[in-house]
Amino acid sequence: MLTGTGRRNGAVALVLVCAMLLSLVLALSIGPTTIPVSSFVPSDLSSALSALLSGENAAPFFPDATAYLIVYSVRLPRVLAALLVGAGLAAAGTAMQGLFRNSMADPYIIGTSSGAALGAAVAIVFLGGMFLPVFAFVGATGATFLVYALATRNGRAPVETLLLTGVALSMFFSAILSFLMYSAGKSLHQIVYWMMGGFWTVGWGDIYLSLLIIAGCFILIVYAKDLNVLSLGEEDAVHLGVNVETFKRILLFVSSFITGIAVAIAGSIGFIGLITPHVMRLVVGPDHRVLFPTAMVAGGIFLLWADTITRTFLGDMPVGVITAFVGAPFFVFLLRRRSKV
Amino acid sequence: MIRTDRLAAGYGAEDIIRDICLDAAEGEFIGIIGPNGSGKTTLIKAMSRVLAARTGAVTIEGRLLEDYDPKELARTLGVVPQETSVRFSYTVKDIVMMGRFPHHTRFSRESPEDYRVVEEAMAVTGIAHLAGRPVTDISGGERQRVIIARALAQQPRFLLLDEATAHLDINHQVEILSIIRALGAGVTKIGVFHDLNLASAYCDRIILMAGGEVRAIGTPEAVLTRENLREHYGIDALIQTHPVTGRPMVLPLEGTARRSSSSTGSPATPSKRVHLVCGGGSGAGLMYRLSASGYEVTTGILCDGDSDTCTASALGMNVLCIPPFSPIGPAETAALREMVAAADVTVLTAMPVGPGNLANLEVLCEQETTPVMIYIPEGGEFTDYTDGRLDAVLRCIEEKGAVRVARPKDLLSSF
Numbered sequence: 001m002l003t004g005t006g007r008r009n010g011a012v013a014l015v016l017v018c019a020m021l022l023s024l025v026l027a028l029s030i031g032p033t034t035i036p037v038s039s040f041v042p043s044d045l046s047s048a049l050s051a052l053l054s055g056e057n058a059a060p061f062f063p064d065a066t067a068y069l070i071v072y073s074v075r076l077p078r079v080l081a082a083l084l085v086g087a088g089l090a091a092a093g094t095a096m097q098g099l100f101r102n103s104m105a106d107p108y109i110i111g112t113s114s115g116a117a118l119g120a121a122v123a124i125v126f127l128g129g130m131f132l133p134v135f136a137f138v139g140a141t142g143a144t145f146l147v148y149a150l151a152t153r154n155g156r157a158p159v160e161t162l163l164l165t166g167v168a169l170s171m172f173f174s175a176i177l178s179f180l181m182y183s184a185g186k187s188l189h190q191i192v193y194w195m196m197g198g199f200w201t202v203g204w205g206d207i208y209l210s211l212l213i214i215a216g217c218f219i220l221i222v223y224a225k226d227l228n229v230l231s232l233g234e235e236d237a238v239h240l241g242v243n244v245e246t247f248k249r250i251l252l253f254v255s256s257f258i259t260g261i262a263v264a265i266a267g268s269i270g271f272i273g274l275i276t277p278h279v280m281r282l283v284v285g286p287d288h289r290v291l292f293p294t295a296m297v298a299g300g301i302f303l304l305w306a307d308t309i310t311r312t313f314l315g316d317m318p319v320g321v322i323t324a325f326v327g328a329p330f331f332v333f334l335l336r337r338r339s340k341v
Numbered sequence: 342m343i344r345t346d347r348l349a350a351g352y353g354a355e356d357i358i359r360d361i362c363l364d365a366a367e368g369e370f371i372g373i374i375g376p377n378g379s380g381k382t383t384l385i386k387a388m389s390r391v392l393a394a395r396t397g398a399v400t401i402e403g404r405l406l407e408d409y410d411p412k413e414l415a416r417t418l419g420v421v422p423q424e425t426s427v428r429f430s431y432t433v434k435d436i437v438m439m440g441r442f443p444h445h446t447r448f449s450r451e452s453p454e455d456y457r458v459v460e461e462a463m464a465v466t467g468i469a470h471l472a473g474r475p476v477t478d479i480s481g482g483e484r485q486r487v488i489i490a491r492a493l494a495q496q497p498r499f500l501l502l503d504e505a506t507a508h509l510d511i512n513h514q515v516e517i518l519s520i521i522r523a524l525g526a527g528v529t530k531i532g533v534f535h536d537l538n539l540a541s542a543y544c545d546r547i548i549l550m551a552g553g554e555v556r557a558i559g560t561p562e563a564v565l566t567r568e569n570l571r572e573h574y575g576i577d578a579l580i581q582t583h584p585v586t587g588r589p590m591v592l593p594l595e596g597t598a599r600r601s602s603s604s605t606g607s608p609a610t611p612s613k614r615v616h617l618v619c620g621g622g623s624g625a626g627l628m629y630r631l632s633a634s635g636y637e638v639t640t641g642i643l644c645d646g647d648s649d650t651c652t653a654s655a656l657g658m659n660v661l662c663i664p665p666f667s668p669i670g671p672a673e674t675a676a677l678r679e680m681v682a683a684a685d686v687t688v689l690t691a692m693p694v695g696p697g698n699l700a701n702l703e704v705l706c707e708q709e710t711t712p713v714m715i716y717i718p719e720g721g722e723f724t725d726y727t728d729g730r731l732d733a734v735l736r737c738i739e740e741k742g743a744v745r746v747a748r749p750k751d752l753l754s755s756f
Contacts, residue, residue, distance in 0.1 A: 222447065228435075281429065286431050
């Protein structure tokens with residue numbers, strides 16, 4: 001039985017990785033101008049690589065210099081950012097659903113998104129948008145710290161209290177945000193744009209930043225077995241030898257760190273962190289050792305395609321619009337199909 | 342050995358349990374009983390470190406509970422909680438395998454030993470056939486057995502059970518408790534029980550809790566007494582000995598504890614006195630009915646060891662007794678005459694009559710002071726072992742005005 005499941009999940013993982021690689025190549029090719037895959041490949045691979053490594057311009061080694069510029073300077077960072085942000089949100093969503101034992105939880109559930117939005121709005125209104133990613137990151141992680149601190153009594157922070165405190169704090173932040181938006185005047189449009197999320201301004205600098213998402217995801221995968229036990233409930237986890245309070249702290253802060261980076265890069269994109277873990281749990285089962293990596297890859301692919309569609313066909317509409325527009329009906333479809341079985 | 346020393350714990354500002362001192366010797370099976378809200382579950386939580394001790398301490402094998410590393414504690418102490426709701430569709434085998442979590446380091450994978458222990462735990466609890474099923478799809482009773490299997494997979498030396506079998510059918514209750522008891526001297530077991538008779542049947546010692554404190558501690562015989570049940574559960578109950586296991590058995594009596602304030606039931610006339618002539622269990626039901634309705638009941642002549650004798654003495658009645666299988670002598674007959682004369686009414690129940698107890702009926706036939714009623718419930722009859730002498734005596738009693746009644750209600754209303 002177990003080997004059967006193992007083999008099936010292995011196949012799922014293989015399909016996902018292949019789909020990711022294929023999506024990556026296709027997404028580089030597709031865009032307002034379609035670029036044939038053949039022009040990605042340098043005519044002289046070794047000198048192109050050595051030029052890249054020594055920091056020189058590798059363009060001369062490619063068949064088409066314009067195509068090189070579009071693919072490697074514009075599209076590649078954007079594609080990689082979409083993959084990493086999608087993966088990060090999916091991983092953080094998986095962690096939150098496991099912690100709260102609720103497949104309705106998402107990375108933003110404990111005030112992360114409203115904290116980030118508040119931070120971004122402060123940067124936009126008072127600093128003209130300077131340091132916006134920093135403010136968004138600080139808002140996201142700061143909100144989590146605050147929720148945790150408020151929910152803790154006698155060294156314990158029960159998940160129910162965390163959840164409720166998160167909801168309360170979200171509302172409080174939203175109120176301040178609404179006030180800022182109300183009094184923002186011309187920059188209101190900018191705040192709204194940021195909140196819907198998108199990859200318009202992504203460059204290579206963001207990619208180096210988003211490598212931190214991978215580091216965070218790695219920590220989550222290392223703790224996957226503990227999360228399995230914790231997802232049975234806090235008391236059961238105590239009985240089975242999980243250091244529950246410490247582990248919850250790790251889980252919350254790593255997740256909010258990942259989410260904070262994702263939000264700093266692309267704004268608060270919704271639905272990825274909710275639907276991906278849910279769908280992948282239906283496919284590979286609830287074991288977080290399998291669920292984390294597969295949900296990450298699936299979340300990356302999902303966000304990559306949502307972004308490719310918007311920049312190719314929809315005049316760069318905020319990608320958050322697409323994820324929710326496609327994701328919500330799909331989610332309902334899944335729920336209805338599942339309840340029939 | 343696991344012990345608690347003046348342990349107090351609770352939620353919020355209030356202590357739910359206080360001053361709990363107990364110790365379990367190696368391999369012992371201890372049952373915790375007590376009415377709802379007496380702090381049984383809180384005690385289990387405090388002993389398993391889910392709840393921190395306010396004052397006092399829990400020690401396991403001489404070490405303070407707080408000093409255990411989480412995984413080390415889980416390898417030492419297994420807990421089966423009252424109810425576990427699993428939200429995600431882990432398979433049964435996945436859940437039982439989580440019992441091996443405390444035996445793993447962070448990066449170790451499941452070893453053949455882990456699989457062996459898990460298979461064994463599933464076989465012992467009778468869930469091997471469910472191994473691949475999602476735990477969200479099985480029944481509540483099956484799920485509880487999965488959780489018990491998970492605790493067994495931890496291979497603990499101490500096992501805490503919080504009403505672990507309360508949701509199971511009687512066959513599974515007995516099966517699981519037998520398995521737990523059969524864990525033997527290597528595992529010390531402490532379990533909360535709702536069912537007093539199960540606690541009595543399986544536990545070496547019983548702890549009675551009420552109001553957050555330990556009220557009694559000792560063998561089932563010492564703790565399951567009529568006085569303890571009346572004081573802490575507020576019920577009146579017969580305590581009898583299980584005919585096979587010899588353990589005490591609790592038979593609750595309906596409504597008797599509220600006798601004094603009873604406004605329901607038959608209109609009782611407390612001053613009335615009833616004498617019951619019965620035997621072989623024919624009078625037990627009536628005794629309870631009558632005493633519950635407030636009558637003062639006497640009974641006899643009965644043999645020691647007759648089930649009616651046991652019931653009557655358990656209910657605290659005045660019983661006229663002779664040694665088993667001995668004839669009724671003139672002294673007893675005189676005593677019976679006095680008792681019958683003192684009663685307002687005498688009830689004779691349908692029962693087997695032989696030379697040994699015919700004298701009872703003859704006394705009723707001879708006397709004329711007290712009215713007699715003959716109680717023959719549906720399906721009951723007088724069985725004659727006297728070569729026909731019974732008929733004559735019965736006819737004599739009836740000729741003196743005795744009436745036959747078939748229902749206890751009619752009996753009571755005619756008094």
